[in-house]
Amino acid sequence: MKIAVLGGGNGSFAAAGDLALAGHDIRLWRRNPGDVEAHRAQGGTIEVIDRSGRRDAKLATITSSIADAIESANLILCPAPAFAQAAIAKLAAPHLRDGQVVFLPPGTFGSYIFARAARDAGNRAEIATAETGTLPWLARKQGTYAVRISGRGARLPTGVFPSRLAPQALAVIGRAFPNAIEPCGDALSGALMNAGPIIHPPLITMNAGPIEHFDKWDIHKEGTQPAIRRVTDALDAERIAIREALGYRGPHFPLADHYSRDGEPWMYARDAHEQLTDSGDWSERLILVEHRYMLEDLRLGLSFLASVAALAGVQTPLVKAFLAIGSAITGQDFAVTGRTLSSVGLGDLDRAALQTHLAEGFK
Numbered sequence: 001m002k003i004a005v006l007g008g009g010n011g012s013f014a015a016a017g018d019l020a021l022a023g024h025d026i027r028l029w030r031r032n033p034g035d036v037e038a039h040r041a042q043g044g045t046i047e048v049i050d051r052s053g054r055r056d057a058k059l060a061t062i063t064s065s066i067a068d069a070i071e072s073a074n075l076i077l078c079p080a081p082a083f084a085q086a087a088i089a090k091l092a093a094p095h096l097r098d099g100q101v102v103f104l105p106p107g108t109f110g111s112y113i114f115a116r117a118a119r120d121a122g123n124r125a126e127i128a129t130a131e132t133g134t135l136p137w138l139a140r141k142q143g144t145y146a147v148r149i150s151g152r153g154a155r156l157p158t159g160v161f162p163s164r165l166a167p168q169a170l171a172v173i174g175r176a177f178p179n180a181i182e183p184c185g186d187a188l189s190g191a192l193m194n195a196g197p198i199i200h201p202p203l204i205t206m207n208a209g210p211i212e213h214f215d216k217w218d219i220h221k222e223g224t225q226p227a228i229r230r231v232t233d234a235l236d237a238e239r240i241a242i243r244e245a246l247g248y249r250g251p252h253f254p255l256a257d258h259y260s261r262d263g264e265p266w267m268y269a270r271d272a273h274e275q276l277t278d279s280g281d282w283s284e285r286l287i288l289v290e291h292r293y294m295l296e297d298l299r300l301g302l303s304f305l306a307s308v309a310a311l312a313g314v315q316t317p318l319v320k321a322f323l324a325i326g327s328a329i330t331g332q333d334f335a336v337t338g339r340t341l342s343s344v345g346l347g348d349l350d351r352a353a354l355q356t357h358l359a360e361g362f363k
C-alpha cells in the first residue's frame with residue numbers, strides 16, 4: 001500500500017522504517033528541505049534496530065513537498081507530537097483527496113484538527129481522519145538515520161471522524177497494522193484513549209527534582225515508584241469516568257494494564273514496559289519547560305481532557321492540579337495555551353449536537 005508518513009521524529013522514523021520493511025511503499029515528508037536533501041544523499045534508508053537485529057529499510061520517496069508525499073497515498077500517517085498537528089494539517093489540507101485516510105497515532109483530537117483544516121481550505125473531498133491511544137512503536141532514534149524499536153502496538157483502539165466512514169477507514173488502516181486495530185467509535189472516543197496525558201504528567205512533575213538535577217534521568221525506571229503509579233491510576237480513573245459519562249463503552253484500556261503481568265493485554269505486548277526500561281533509551285536529558293511530555297501531553301492533552309470533562313459534568317481534580325503545576329513550572333498559563341473543545345471550534349455544541357457532528361461530519 002502507498003503510505004505517506006509525515007514528520008521526522010522517533011515515531012515517524014519508526015513508522016517509515018517498519019512499514020517499508022513490511023513491504024509498503026513509503027513516502028516520508030519532512031518540513032526542512034536540508035534534512036530531506038541530506039537523507040536522500042545518504043541513500044534514502046532508515047536502519048531499524050529491534051530484537052531481530054539491524055535491517056535497512058529503503059523508502060520510496062523522501063520529500064519536503066507535502067503534496068508529493070500525499071499524492072496517491074491510500075493512508076497518511078502523522079505520528080508527530082500534537083503541537084505540530086495544526087501546522088502540518090494546514091499544509092496537507094488542500095491536497096487531500098476522496099477516499100484517503102489520515103491516521104494520527106496518537107491524536108489528542110488532532111484527527112478533528114485535520115478534518116477542519118481541510119474544510120477551512122475549501123476542500124470538500126470525502127476523507128476520513130482517525131486516531132488511536134498511543135504510538136504503535138516504542139521508539140527512539142539512534143543517530144540521524146537509525147531508530148530502535150523496543151516494542152510494537154498490539155491493540156490499537158481507534159476512533160474515526162466522521163464515524164459514518166469508520167468501516168472503510170479502519171479497513172485501510174488495518175492493512176498497515178494487521179490484527180491490531182480495534183474500533184472504538186468516534187474521534188472523541190479515540191482521543192479519550194490517549195495514554196500520553198495520563199502517563200507523562202505524574203512522571204515529569206513528581207520527578208521534577210531528579211530530572212533537573214541529573215544530566216539524564218529515566219522516568220520509567222528509577223522514576224516509576226509506587227506513589228507515582230497510584231497517582232497515575234487515579235488520574236486514569238478521571239479519564240475513564242469522562243468516557244463513561246459520555247456513554248463510550250469499554251474496554252477503556254486502563255493504563256494499569258501496561259504494567260501488569262496478567263489480565264487484559266494493553267496496547268503494547270505484555271513485556272513492553274520491561275523492554276523499554278531494559279533498552280536504556282529512556283534515560284534521557286529532559287528540559288522540562290520544552291519537552292513534549294510537558295507541551296504536548298500536559299498542556300494540550302490535559303487541557304483537552306478538562307474541557308471534555310466540563311461538557312460531560314465529571315469532576316477531575318487531578319487533571320486540574322497537574323495543569324496548575326505545569327503552568328507554574330513553565331510560567332505559561334495552560335488555560336490559555338491549551339487545547340479545548342472551544343479552541344478546535346466545537347465550543348458551541350451541546351453533547352447531543354457534538355455526537356451528531358462526530359458521526360456525520362461537516363454538512
Ligand SMILES: NC(=O)C1=CN([C@@H]2O[C@H](COP(=O)(O)OP(=O)(O)OC[C@H]3O[C@@H](n4cnc5c(N)ncnc54)[C@H](OP(=O)(O)O)[C@@H]3O)[C@@H](O)[C@H]2O)C=CC1
Pocket residue numbers: 007008009010011012030031032035079080081082083084087088105106134135137138139140196292296
Ligand atoms: N516515541 C515513543 O516511543 C512514543 C511516542 N508517543 C507519541 O507519539 C508521537 C510522536 O512521538 P515522537 O516521534 O517520539 O516525538 P518527537 O519528539 O521525536 O517528534 C519530534 C518531531 O516532530 C516533527 N515536528 C515538530 N514540529 C513540527 C512541525 N511544526 N511541522 C512538522 N514537523 C514537526 C519534527 O520533525 P523534523 O525533525 O522533520 O523537523 C521533530 O523531529 C507523540 O505524540 C508522542 O507523544 C507515544 C508513545 C511512545
Ligand SMILES: CC(C)(CO)C(=O)C(=O)O
Pocket residue numbers: 138196199276
Ligand atoms: C514510551 C512512552 C509510552 C512513555 O514515555 C512514550 O509515550 C514516549 O516515550 O513518548
